[in-house]
Amino acid sequence: MPKQLYILFCESPLNRNKVDPDFESEFLSATENGFCTLLFNFDELVDNKDAELATKRIKPNGTLTDVVYRGWMLTPDQYSTLYHNLLAKNYRLINNKIEYQNCHYLPDSLKFISAHTPKTIFESASSESFINTLIAEAKAFGSQPIIIKDYVKSEKHHWQTACFVSQASNTAKLKETIDNLIRLRGDYLNEGIVIREFLELSDLTIHSKSGMPLKEEYRLFFCHKKLIGIYNYWEEGEYLASKPDTEGFEVLAQGITSNFFSMDIARQKNGNLIIIELGDGQVSGIPDHTDQNEFYKNLWSCLP
Template sequence: MLLVPSDPLNPRRVDPHFAGQATAARDRGIPVARIDHDAIGDPERAVAGVPPAEDAVYRGWMMSAAEYDGFAQALAARDVLLRTSPAAYRAAHELPGWYDVVRELTPASTWTDGDDVPQLVTAAERLGTGPAVLRDYVKSMKHYWDEAAYIPELADREGVERVARRFRELREDSFTGGYVLRRFEDFVGAEARTWWVDGRCVLVTPHPDTPNDLPEGSSFPELALDLPFVTVDVVWRADGVLRVVEVGDGQVSDWPGTWDPAALVDCLFRDNR
């Protein structure tokens, strides 16, 4: 079964952002059920009406790991088994869960537990000197690059603190886990989004931010991703080395609007074709 959010303006319809995926699933005989994402804080209400299913995949808006845990429990009470467990979701969704798997293929990183700025300064010392990018376990504020993401020099304690305070202010209640410092690397060109099912790369698409631009020579690294459904965003570094930018849970990774959503549905439910 494919689970998708309902349209907030018409709960009897699928959210338009995911309608193409829902249609593709139905065309292939895959049952589709709607959830109320706006009610995810009350998971029993959010999943009311979802029928039983032995293998359910969610494709929808992002949830925190805690919200996903409640979501999974509420579905289990309705005899719905999510393919991705809460533990697997957290491992893919939060950087500390996936960093070690791609350590050699991604910028060097360190992180804190919580939003204590002095602890962040100590973490910066562990990473050394030079430029870095700040984020939390889930998200950066790249659209506020100069004020809340990019740190020109890790040794500049005041600069680190200033960017951290602004980042924390902008993230508000969405701040997740702790601060993460990632050593800055010079990437060139657009990112590609690779889609992995059961540890195997099954699709390479443009990144949704650049849906018309699939980098030439796009490829993917060999990774020991023991997770049911994830995405891995890759990009070329200026010296021609392929680098992993991000790993994410595939259920909440956006799909490029220029690509046929049926391709994703076919990969997710290939045993049903």
């Protein structure tokens, strides 16, 4: 009997019988490569906190089967709610809540990649004094340049005002940058703030809209510890014809507690490759100009 594999997509906000337009090409590639598809209402889950309504069009399955989500980012708690709601219908998301958070939140990823990624400190936004605590801890960077982000995302397209600080010791600039990041992220701020050592990476080009410097970065996807694809991260700039050697990263991936995750890597100016961050593979975007048919073909081949 041929295997049945499922991909869960978000519904279109305007037509609940169709996939969200932003994922339409992925939906087509998934179906062309043999996947069955499920749709749920993202807004009902996230905004209305109603998982039952969000998944009401998903009928219970006769036997327990695995499903891979491909859609918008969820908090770990939102993901857990979706996980247990689907499990009650005999659909099991490929990662549980802990496995999701392991790669979704950078601080959780550090236990796997700390020796291969820039020096990092972080503080949860759970206390009123967390910014002051973080600024005090930033003294560990001395006068080095640093990057500011939340636990998941940066405001890299506001590079000079909400992301990059040329000297960590400039506490006034550091606080201003953190404040700008928090303001821009608004209700979408993920958990807390991360400060990272800024390392000189191999230049690619300058972003045509934001003016942000683009570096030689790649996104890798792993499923059940197997590398299923390596893709140029940026659509602008001239990449080398050959992709970097991934053997060391494939070895490292064996120790990461997740069944489906992404790994962003970059080349330093000295030629060494480093890990920028991990991401849960279900909510990590496939870089522009990627052959999505190849992605879903490789995903199919590594799923049981």
